[in-house]
Amino acid sequence: MNPQVNLQDIFYxxxxxxxxxxxxxxxxxxxxxxxxxxxxxGIAAIWFFGLKAANLMALGVLACILSEALWQKMAGGKISxxxxxxxVTGLLLALNLPPDAPWWIPLVGGVFAIVVxxxxxxxxxxxxxxxxxxxxxxxxxSWPVQMTRWSIDGVSGATALELLKNPETxxxxxSLGEAFLGQxxxxxxxxxxxxxxxxxxxxLYRRVITxxxxxxxxxxxxxxxxxxxxxxxxxxxPFYEACLGGLFLGAFFMATDYATSPMTxxxxxxxxxxxxxxxxxxxxxxxxxxxxxxSILIMNLLVPLIDRFVIPRPFGGGYGHE
Amino acid sequence: MKRQRTFRGGIHPxxxxxxxxxxQIVDLPPKREILFFPMQQHIGAPCEPLVKVGDRVLVGEKIxxxxxxxxxxxxxxxxxxxEKIAPVLTPMGTKSLAVAVKNDGLYEQVEGMIPRNVDDxxxxxxxxxxxxxxxxxxxxxxxxxxxxLTPPPNCEIDHILIxxxxxxxxxxxxxxxxxxxxxxxxxxxxxxxxxxxxxxGVLTLEDNKPDAIEALxxxxxxxxxxxxxVVKTKYPQGAEKMLIYSVTGREVPLGKLPSEVGCxxxxxxxxxxxxxxxxxxxxxxxxxxxxxxxxxARPGNFRVRLGTSFFDLLDAAGGxxxxxxxxxxxxxxxGVSLISLDVPVIKGTSGFVCLxxxxxxxxxxxxxxxxxxxxxxxxxxxxPYRLYLLATRRDYAGFENALGMNCxxxxxxxxxxxxxxxxxxxxxxxKRSVREIWKKKEREATR
Numbered sequence: 001m002n003p004q005v006n007l008q009d010i011f012y013x014x015x016x017x018x019x020x021x022x023x024x025x026x027x028x029x030x031x032x033x034x035x036x037x038x039x040x041x042g043i044a045a046i047w048f049f050g051l052k053a054a055n056l057m058a059l060g061v062l063a064c065i066l067s068e069a070l071w072q073k074m075a076g077g078k079i080s081x082x083x084x085x086x087x088v089t090g091l092l093l094a095l096n097l098p099p100d101a102p103w104w105i106p107l108v109g110g111v112f113a114i115v116v117x118x119x120x121x122x123x124x125x126x127x128x129x130x131x132x133x134x135x136x137x138x139x140x141x142s143w144p145v146q147m148t149r150w151s152i153d154g155v156s157g158a159t160a161l162e163l164l165k166n167p168e169t170x171x172x173x174x175s176l177g178e179a180f181l182g183q184x185x186x187x188x189x190x191x192x193x194x195x196x197x198x199x200x201x202x203x204l205y206r207r208v209i210t211x212x213x214x215x216x217x218x219x220x221x222x223x224x225x226x227x228x229x230x231x232x233x234x235x236x237x238p239f240y241e242a243c244l245g246g247l248f249l250g251a252f253f254m255a256t257d258y259a260t261s262p263m264t265x266x267x268x269x270x271x272x273x274x275x276x277x278x279x280x281x282x283x284x285x286x287x288x289x290x291x292x293x294x295s296i297l298i299m300n301l302l303v304p305l306i307d308r309f310v311i312p313r314p315f316g317g318g319y320g321h322e
Numbered sequence: 323m324k325r326q327r328t329f330r331g332g333i334h335p336x337x338x339x340x341x342x343x344x345x346q347i348v349d350l351p352p353k354r355e356i357l358f359f360p361m362q363q364h365i366g367a368p369c370e371p372l373v374k375v376g377d378r379v380l381v382g383e384k385i386x387x388x389x390x391x392x393x394x395x396x397x398x399x400x401x402x403x404x405e406k407i408a409p410v411l412t413p414m415g416t417k418s419l420a421v422a423v424k425n426d427g428l429y430e431q432v433e434g435m436i437p438r439n440v441d442d443x444x445x446x447x448x449x450x451x452x453x454x455x456x457x458x459x460x461x462x463x464x465x466x467x468x469x470x471l472t473p474p475p476n477c478e479i480d481h482i483l484i485x486x487x488x489x490x491x492x493x494x495x496x497x498x499x500x501x502x503x504x505x506x507x508x509x510x511x512x513x514x515x516x517x518x519x520x521x522x523g524v525l526t527l528e529d530n531k532p533d534a535i536e537a538l539x540x541x542x543x544x545x546x547x548x549x550x551x552v553v554k555t556k557y558p559q560g561a562e563k564m565l566i567y568s569v570t571g572r573e574v575p576l577g578k579l580p581s582e583v584g585c586x587x588x589x590x591x592x593x594x595x596x597x598x599x600x601x602x603x604x605x606x607x608x609x610x611x612x613x614x615x616x617x618x619a620r621p622g623n624f625r626v627r628l629g630t631s632f633f634d635l636l637d638a639a640g641g642x643x644x645x646x647x648x649x650x651x652x653x654x655x656x657g658v659s660l661i662s663l664d665v666p667v668i669k670g671t672s673g674f675v676c677l678x679x680x681x682x683x684x685x686x687x688x689x690x691x692x693x694x695x696x697x698x699x700x701x702x703x704x705x706p707y708r709l710y711l712l713a714t715r716r717d718y719a720g721f722e723n724a725l726g727m728n729c730x731x732x733x734x735x736x737x738x739x740x741x742x743x744x745x746x747x748x749x750x751x752x753k754r755s756v757r758e759i760w761k762k763k764e765r766e767a768t769r
Contacts, residue, residue, distance in 0.1 A: 007633060007663055012648055014415065014661045016747035018733035020335065020491070020654040021683045027691060027740050083688070125691040125741070263694040263707065312703040314725050315330075315563065317576040 027124075030258075031084030033206045037199035038091055038253065044182050044192035048152065049099040053188040056106050060094030061087050063110025071119045085124050089113050092132035092253060095189020096246065096293070097139075100149040100156070109135040129300045130257045133293050140293075150185035159185045160244045161289040164230060179243040190246040200252035209256040212265050213272040217251040218242055220276025221283075228284055247279065250292035260300040267303075267310035274299045328554035329564040331701040333734045335491050335557055335655065337530065341621045342614050343494040347502055350624040350638050352400065355425055357629030358410050358666040359385060359396050360418040364464040366392035371421050377404045380432040382604055384454075385421050394456045394466045398423055399607040399627035401430040413632075413651030413671045415658040420666070423629070435603040445517045455599040456606040456669070460591035464670040467592055471517055473581035479518045481570055484511055486527035486534065486590040487553065487560035490653025493673045495610040496590045498623045500527070500534035503594055506601075508541040510593035511548065513600060518586070523548040526569050528555040557655060558732040562587045564701050576728055591672075611671055613639045616678030617646035630667045632674060647682035650675040655733050688741045696735035696745055702728060706735035706745045713752030718759060721752050729753065 045053040068086040072079045081087075093109050113135035121127045127134075140147045150159050157171040160179060174184035182192025190196075203209045222238035229235035242248075255261060255275050262268050275295045282291025362368035369386030379385055379398040386396035402424045410420040438451065453468035473479055484507065488496040500507060511523045525538050529552050539550045553559055553568045563574045565587060572583040580587055588596075595606055607628055614621040619640030626635065636642070650657035651665070654675055696706035704725055712721040721727075726749060735745040 007636070010645070010663050012659065012661050015648060015659040015684070016744070016750060017650075017657055017659070017731070018655045018737050018746070019648060019650055019657065019659060019677065019684070020681070021685060021737060021742065022335070023683055025695075025738060025740050026685070026742065027688055030691075030693070030740050080688070085691075123689070125689050258691045258693040261692075261694075263692060263697050263705065265694075265698070268694075311705060312697060312700075314576060314704060314728065315567075315702040316573040316578070 027083045027085070030208055031088050033203065033208045034088050034253070035084065035091065037202040037206075037208070038088075038095070038189075040195035040198040041095060041189045041192060041249070042091070044195035045095065045188035048182050048191060049188050052099055055103065056097050056099075056101060056188060057091055057094040059103060060097070060106035060110050061090035063107045064090030064093070064114050067111045067114040068119070071115055072123075075119070077123075080124065083124070086114060089118070089131045092189075093135050095249060096132060096136045096187050098147060098149050098186075099188050100146075100151055102146055105139060105143065105146060109139050112138050125259045127259055128304070129297055130254050130260050133254055133297050133300075136293055137297060152183070152185045157185055159289065161283065164241075164244075165283075165289040176237075176240050176243070179240060184244075186244075187246060187249075190249040193243040193248050196248035196252055200248070203252065203256070209252070210265065210268075212268045213256045213261060214251040216269045216272035217255055217276045217279075218247060220273055221247055221280050224277065224280040225284070228280065230284060241283075245283070245290045246292040250275075250279075250296055254292075255296050255299070260303060262303050262306045262310065264307070264310055264312055266312075267306045270306055270310060271299050271303065274302065326554045327551065327568045328556055328559070329567045329701055330703070331699045331734065332556040332558060332564070333699050333737050334555075335737065337555075338491045338614070339494050339497070342492075342612055342623055343497055343531075345494075345498070345622045347495075347498050347610055347623045347625050348638070350626045350630070350634065352425060352627055352630045353634045353637065354631045356405055356422050357400055357425060357627070357631070358420040358422050359398060359629045360410060360412045360420040360666065360668055361386045361396060362412070362414075362416075362418040363396060363628075363668040363670060364394055364458040364466050366390060366394075366466055366469075368418065369393065369396050371407050371419065373404050373407075373421060375404050375406055378402070379404060379423055380430050382432040382435050382607060384605075385423075392466055392469050394453055394458055394468065395605075396421075397456055397605040397607055397628075399629050400425045401428050402426040411660075411662055411665055412668055413658065413660065413665050413674075414668070415651070415660070435605075437603045438600045440513050440516060440600055448513065448517060451599065452596060454605070455595075457592060457595050457599065458606075458669050460589040460595065460609070460670065460672070467588065467596070470586060470588070471514065473579075473586065477581040478584055479521050479581060479586055480584040481566075481586070482511065482514050482518060482521045482523045483565060483569060483585055483587045484523070484525045484590055484593050485560055485562070485565055485587050486525055486531075486538070487565060488531075488590075489528065489555075489557045489560040490655055490657070490672075491557075492614045492675045493612045493653045494614075495612040495623050495672055497531050497534050499590060499594055499610055500531070501537050504534075504537035504541050506594045506597040507590055508538065508548065508593075509601070510595065510597035511588075513596050514586075514588065514593070515547070521547075521586075524551045524569055525549070526551045526553055526565055528553055528559055530555040557734065558701060558730075561701065561730060561732060563730070576725070606669060609667065609669065609671065611635060611667055612673030613676070614673060615646065615650075615676035616681045617642050617644050617649075617676035619643045626667050628667055628669060632663055632665050632667070635667070635674065636663075642676065644678050646676040647679045648677050650677065655737070656731065685742045687743050690739075690741050690743060693740060695738045695740070699734040699738045701732060701734065702730060704729060706749065707743075709749045709752065710743060710745050713748045713755075716755070718752065718756050722756055726752055727756060 117134035278295035367390035
């Protein structure tokens with residue numbers, strides 16, 4: 001470029017600083033990271049439950065992406081499915097379904113998650129409940145039979161948590177090793193603690209999430225379960241119980257959902273503590289054998305309250321300055 | 323392991339200092355004939371021109387001054403005739419009345435510029451001389467240094483911090499100064515310490531500048547009340563309040579000045595300047611400017627006379643490689659984006675960063691996904707997302723209540739937002755609106 005030419009005539013529109021933004025921080029990258037982190041759980045689901053798990057995941061993702069695009073087109077907004085958030089919702093929903101769920105369950109659930117739970121409230125970032133969990137609660141209430149058909153290796157039976165809750169139920173409890181690897185009945189994505197831990201570690205490594213929610217949540221459940229026990233104090237094995245049900249899926253992937261968790265780290269820890277207490281209470285004393293979904297949903301609704309009262313201490317003093 | 327000295331929050335933008343941090347400072351005489359001296363090169367009252375069109379001015383001659391306490395005079399850096407007195411655009415992004423001097427190339431000096439021995443001067447005389455020489459903070463805010471060195475009488479100053487952090491990406495003018503002129507920086511600090519005999523002098527810099535750390539460390543005599551303090555490389559480590567916290571662990575109370583916690587923070591360049599004015603007797607007439615960014619052919623550091631045109635610097639740097647996407651006065655985190663390139667170098671100009679189109683990474687706003695990153699990174703513990711909402715809703719009472727007016731506009735929130743929201747930009751607008759409301763109320767009250 002010749003410096004003599006029209007340098008005087010170069011004009012810009014002024015911009016407000018900062019003038020650089022990192023290209024490696026964006027919503028699509030966050031969502032991509034979550035999808036990558038869910039890959040081990042997805043592979044474990046196919047490993048343990050076969051192709052029907054793959055079908056459920058494909059249908060869930062498809063239903064979410066299509067319903068989001070369609071809704072945004074109808075509502076006249078910008079179509080933003082390329083940000084990947086709908087795909088994440090669809091995959092999380094599918095991972096929360098039992099292996100023998102009929103094909104239309106992920107479709108109905110996906111549409112409900114996106115349209116009712118997410119878009120009705122204003123779309124990405126505005127929803128007050130986790131869309132995948134909201135849809136799961138809706139499906140469970142509407143089709144309780146289809147939503148609780150558990151089987152593994154072609155043998156149907158109760159989940160480990162149901163067996164623990166009602167000892168008279170028929171079935172054999174998985175060993176600790178089986179529970180950790182995922183060789184047991186349950187939702188397709190929740191059984192393998194190992195796969196979920198791998199994914200969680202990736203999210204932590206990529207700083208998509210921080211340790212606060214998963215650690216406090218899982219820690220609370222383990223501690224409380226150990227303290228209270230199923231047959232009196234100190235009778236439960238906290239490591240074993242932590243591997244059962246949806247605790248790891250919930251703690252790493254659902255409770256950490258940005259939109260429905262508090263904004264501050266202190267708030268997140270209170271939120272996770274609440275999730276942990278509710279989960280343990282439901283598991284030990286409630287009517288359901290499993291309590292992760294409902295605990296997170298209930299705590300989701302308390303997030304605005306937490307965010308109102310748990311605010312960071314400003315540098316150099318408290319509130320009420322002159 | 324020793325605790326790394328730092329503050330809470332902050333970000334790690336790429337430094338991009340590589341292409342200039344090893345380049346020696348090059349003296350660059352002004353090429354273009356007319357040099358502009360804006361009357362407002364500092365925070366505070368602007369100066370009144372002391373010369374008329376047609377007057378001949380000399381190097382070092384005072385051409386603008388004001389009687390206000392928070393103000394410093396402006397001096398000519400060349401000799402020649404005053405061509406005109408008219409407003410020009412300054413690198414601060416605002417227009418200011420400026421004295422335009424046509425360079426006669428003789429560099430004839432005004433009389434009386436003789437070195438001063440600090441030992442012979444009283445603290446009052448030292449402050450007076452610093453003001454008369456036109457010294458301002460070189461960190462960007464350009465606060466008159468003499469005013470800064472006159473803290474309220476009830477403040478016991480026990481730390482003088484020299485801010486060598488230079489945490490802005492691309493800029494290396496301070497780093498080069500430290501490597502090449504470490505002695506002057508430390509001498510300047512010694513002069514300031516004469517004003518505060520009970521204070522300890524601390525040179526603070528980030529751990530990514532080992533060459534500067536060594537250069538400064540070599541200047542310190544054993545047993546002296548001086549030290550070099552290395553802090554973690556993190557943006558905005560160079561922000562006054564953050565630096566004080568990193569070094570002393572003290573928090574400057576909201577809405578208060580550093581002197582409240584016994585600290586005074588001066589920029590590296592300011593410290594050098596203080597040494598220089600006593601050693602040479604000359605007022606502030608030059609500075610070191612980094613010109614960098616992907617759009618510049620040969621980035622570098624240049625010592626130029628104040629008033630030198632941006633175009634001279636650009637020529638010295640080999641011109642533009644490509645047409646820049648934007649040209650910034652200062653660094654990319656807090657610098658001002660220029661609307662025209664026809665600007666002179668002023669006291670606060672640390673550099674010009676010319677971003678190539680591929681370095682322009684501003685994206686369209688998406689949406690807030692409530693990830694909480696802005697809250698995590700805010701060094702002041704504010705809630706940028708909430709201030710953003712309050713400002714967009716024009717809820718200015720709520721904005722003030724949420725401490726919006728305390729935002730120092732470092733931009734960490736915008737930088738770390740995955741939704742690409744213009745957080746700090748919106749907060750800045752909010753602050754402006756609140757200030758207008760204050761002014762309006764004041765007018766009504768006085769009516």
